[in-house]
Amino acid sequence: MAFGFTLLVSGVAIGQMRTITGTVTENNQPLKGVSVFQEGSNEVAVTNASGVYRVQVSGENPIIIYRHPDYPERKITLGSRITVNISLGKEKEIEEVVLNAGYYKVKDKERTGSIAKISAKDIENQPVTNILASAQGRMAGVSITQNSGTAGGGFDVQIRGKNSLRPEGNYPLYIVDGVPLNSQSNALTSLSVGILSKGEASPLNSINPNDIESMEVLKDADATAIYGSRGANGVVIITTKKGSFRKASLEFTMNTTISKVNQFIEMANTSQYLQLRKDAFKNDNISAYPVTAYDLNGKWNQSREIDWYKTFIGDTFLSQQQQLSYSGGNSQNQYHLGIHHQEQGTAFGNGMGYKRSGFNLSNTYSTEDRKLKISPTIYYTVQDNTLNDADLTRQILLAPNAPVLYNPNGQLNWENNTFANPLAKLENKYSSKIKTLTSNMNVDYQVFEDWSLKLNAGYTLTEQNESRLNPSTAFNPSTGANSSTSMRYDGVVVRDSWIIEPQLHWNKKWTHHKLSALAGMTVEERKDRILRLQGNDFSSNDLIGNLSNAKVQKVLDDNEVQYRYNAFFGRFNYDYSGKYIVNLTARRDGSSRFGPQKRFANFGAVGAAWIFSKESFLENTSWLNFGKLRMSLGTAGSDLIGDYQFMDTYTTTTQIYDGVSGIYPSRLFNPNFSWEKTTKMETALELGLFKDKVNLTVAYYQNRSSNQLVGLPLAATTGFLTVQSNFPAKVQNAGAEAELNVNLIRKKDFRWSVAANLTVPRTKLLEFENIESTSYATMYEVGRSMNIKKVYELKGVNPDTGVYEFSDLNGDGKIDLNDRIKVVDIGMKFFGGLSSQINYKNWSFAFLIQGVKQRQYSLDYSISLLGIMSNVPSYMLDYWTPENRDARYQRPGTGTNSDVTRAHSLYQSSDAVIVDASFIRLNNVQLSYKIPLKEGLIRDLTLQAQAQNLFTITGYKGLDPEVAGFYLPSIKSYSLSATLKF
Known part of the structure; x- marks a missing residue:
């Protein structure tokens, strides 16, 4: 049976x-x-x-x-x-764009907040190591500045300006697959300063740009208020690639890039430099060249001509990247596995470079009835950065007739002890190894038809090991240095954090009404363990690689820092007939960084949108197919002040009393220490014209940040210089943004689109009570821009004395610090980008142009006294001599004339060193071709050629209009890649 x-x-x-x-x-x-x-x-x-x-x-x-x-x-x-x-009939129209707003998703046309987005097609296969480099010039209201051309360095990201008086108070919030990343640098600045600009390494260096599906930036109150205090400076949401609803496929991408540093300046040649030096001694009435003037007194060959720019940072270097991904799925299960490896050389050569390897694994599983969905994600990377312990860019100022670097026998040349060979710095090594693990679990359960429970949980672990090796071989052998003077510095930072966010979602729709709501909470904890060690007096330099071989070992820093954060948040959205939309968000935050009675604060926002194109009197308009007016108003906060700032703290002293190390009070308790608060307002108009061929968005925003977290000055009798407190200063950031997207041609075999964006930011210090009594008086002025500098006013070069003259602005008959009161604007006036993409059959061509109108410090700000044994850019050869009395620069000197030396110091603090640093840069060009293949093992083969940072149009006379100071300029790159799909 x-x-x-x-x-x-x-x-x-x-x-x-x-x-x-x-x-x-x-x-x-x-x-x-x-x-x-x-x-x-x-x-x-x-x-x-x-x-x-x-x-x-x-x-x-x-x-x-x-x-x-x-x-x-x-x-x-x-x-x-x-x-x-x-x-299948006609080709599909433009797909409805869905934006990730963090705790919920919203259709682009139905959003009430300001959200910018770039997708994988904008960023993949570009010859960059950080997505922020790909995003430059692509989003209105988002300013991204690269701090140096050195791989593994940092970026300055500002979303609608600076809300805080403190630089560290302006970091945005980074969210990767629902898990917050540490917004601040991953480097120990005490070890990386002088190597990486500002000593910073971007936390987003840990993410391979080719693993990213999209990046959304939340800007206004309506979009950011649901993140409360963490969203005060904007939120950057990164979503990595996930599995797809299709047959399993294997994709392999190979990329090879050739790079070189851009050169914006020309240095004086040997004859020009030697004449400059001779004029300096002549001006100072020195007829006999001193014994240390090796470039002039015959010690060095005066006919030698060396291009130190090319020697130190002019190397063409190679980068390679390989990526393998396997993805697919069905209606219940989608999966994705990506593995990548990247190696990038440096302009410094000598075996230095940056490496990154890692994998990302994601899976989405749904039950047959679609009630339960589970989405785990794991992302792991290892970064290795090997550099010498100083940026060699400044060495381009060596005298052009300085000795060659190596002797014929291959050893470093010290030219009979007359030359401090800069290549000895290559003996000093800096290395950084960063391991980052990010794991996330999203669970979504449909309890009833309109109700669902969600859980977002994540864990992040970052372990960074840094070391600086300073062996005695970095010194001239004649100094007698040996391994007993060798030193090693080590730093270890371990950051681990976890977050749990349970949420309840409700959605209801009937006739013309659509309601959605969510309520949730956040519990987050982070621990930082910091250890810094020093070792010296090694028996041999061969043993410097191990700290235990040092005879003297010191613990410089041993700290454990804990940060706790929790919040309750909610959102309510009402949509009537697809025309009128109201969005309410609220959040109550608690942070361990504030006093016991001030740890919690409330934040919220309201956003509204009117889609007027759906009104009956406009429905049949042929030229207007979409029109929306939206507004938002709300508050956010900030606790980016560091940990334990409100507490009484004590520090171990290096002074020894009776054989015992003591401690001393280093910070005062302030129980009223509380949140910075930012009120944000925005009004925007969105238009879709001529069947969505033209899409235009214009917006005006205004942010006002108050309750500033600053150090208040105290009387010296208290024993403390300041106490951390909230100051009633108010900062305003306002501006206008415009975005234009035009689909010029949209046919089956030929498509051509153009996109442009423009941002005009304005910032102002509205209030600062008794600013004159604080240290901020030298930096800010009420009613003025936050980007001002107070400087001396240069009158010019006195034609009789050849020395700089400055205006006596306070009229007291002398030039001193009281005359440093002229206000000069610095920073961006406006910025934007223009991009275009053309697709013809299997061909694709795209480019991106970035433009910035700004004022920045010139190279003069960083160059020593004109006339000492250091080369100068050729434009500085317009200096005063008896025959050139109408010169731009003062007479050169040797440093013995106090009037000339003091004038040079005043010059570097004057309006003369703040200049126009505007530029237009062809940021990216790419050409790709998909080779049609017959049925076989390889389904698709796409070849792509790209150029990054191809050329820059600028009147700026310096190393780079974007990179400040003597740090490696931006990199020009050419890359070829091939993508095979199996």
Whole structure:
């Protein structure tokens, strides 16, 4: 009986299983790559080059779905048929853009807040190591500045300006797959300063740009208020690539890049430099060249000509990257595995460089009834950065007739102890190894038809090991230095954090009404463990690689810092008839960084949108197909002040009393220490014209930040210089933004689109009570821009004395610090970008132009006294001599004339060193071709050529209009890549 029953059931099942075949076409041409599957089934078939498919179905009247990314989805009720041939018809219109707003997703046309987005197609395969480099010039209101051209360095990111008086109070919040990243640098500045500009390494260096699916930036109160205090400076949400609803595929990308430093300045040649030096001694009435003037007194060859720019930072270097990804899935299970490895050289050469390797693994599983969805993600990277312990860029100032670097025997040349060979600095090594693990779990359970429970939980672990080696071989052997003077510095930072965010979501829709709401809470904890060590007096330099070999070992820093944060948040959204939308968000935050009675604060926002194009009087307008007016108002906060700032703290002293180390009070307790608060307002107009061929958004925003976290000055009798407190200063950031997207041509085989954005920011210090009594009086002035500098006013060069003259602005008959009161604006006036993409059949061409109008410090700010043994840019050769009395620069000197030396010092603090540093840069150009292949192992082969930072138009006379000071300028790169899909 059991056997018979089994046969009966099997027969019924077999009777219900059918194999369906057919052909999918478009305009009578076969269509490849169409996914064909039965609704509710896990089996997916894909059409071949002839458009043919074969798929198994079951049931009495199954529904077959045909899906292709470029065409509308089709559903066919099968009936009794076993052969189905269909045509997908017209090409799909522009897909509705869905934005990730953090705790919820929203359609672009229905959002009430300001959210900018870039997708994978904008950033993938670019020859950069950080997504921020790819995003420059692409988003209105988002200013991204690279601090140096050195790989593994940092970026300055400002979302609608600076809200805090403190630089460290302006970091945005970074969220990667729902898990917050540490916004601040991953470097120990005490070890990396002088190597990386500002000593900073961007936390986003840990993420391979090719692993990123999209990056959204939340800007206004409506978008950021749900993040409360963490969203005061904007929120950057990064989503990594996930699995897809398609047949499993393997993709392999190889990229090779050749790079070189941009050169914006020309240095004086040997004859010009020697004349400068001779004039300096002549001006100072020194007829006999001193013994240390090796460039002039015959010690060095005066006919030698060396291009130190090319020698030290002019190397062309190679970078390579390989990426392998495996992804696919079905209606219930989607998966993605990506593995990457990247190696990048440096302009410094000598085996230095940056490496990054890692993997990302994600999976999305849904039950058959679609009630439960679980999405775990793991991302792991290892970064290795090996550099010498100082940026060699400043060495371009060596005298052009300085000695060669190596002797004929290959050893460093010290030119009979007359030359401090800069290549000895290569003996000093800096290395950094950063391991980052980010794991995340999203769980979504549909409790009832309109109710769902969600859980976002994540864990992040960052371990950074830094070391600086300073062996005695970095010194001239004549100094007698040996391994006993060698030193080693080590630093270890371990940061681990976890976050749990349970949420309840509700959605209801009837007739013209649509309601959605969510409520949730955040519990977050972070611990930093910091250890810094020093070792010296090694028995041999061969042993310097191990700290335990040092005879003297010191613990410089041993700290553990804990940060705790929790919050309750909620959102309510009401949509009436798709025309009128109101969005309310609220959050109550608690931070361990404030006093016991001030740890909690409330933040919230309201956003509203009116889609006026849906009104009856505009519905039949031919030229307007979308129009929206939106507004938002709300508050956010900031606790970016560091930990334990409100507490009484004590520090171990290095002074020894009776053989015992003591401690001393280093900070005063302030129980009222509390949140900075920022009130944000925005009004915006969005238009879609001529069937979405032209899309325009214009916005005006205004942010006002108060309750500033600063150090208040105290009387010296208290024993403390300041106490951390909230000061009633108020900072305003306002501005206008515009974004334009134009689809010039949109046909099947030919598409051409253009996008542009422009931001005009304005910042002002509105209030600062008794600013004159604080240290901020030298930096800010009430009613003025936050980007001002107080400087001396240069009158010019006195034609008789050849020395700089300055204006006596306070009229007391002398030039001193009281005359440093002229206010000069510095920073960006406006910035933007222009991009375009052209697709013709299998060809694709795109470019991005970035433009910035700004004033910055010139190179003069960083160059020593004109005339000492140091080269200068050729433009500085316009200096005063008896024959050139109308010169731009004062007479050169040797440092013995106090008037000339003091004038040079005043000059570097004057308005003369703040100049126009505007630039227009061709940031990226890319050309790709997809080679059509017949059915086989390789489905697609795409070849791509790219150029990054191709050229810059600027009147700025310096190393780089973007990179300040003597740090490695920006890098020009050319890359070739090949992507194979199996």
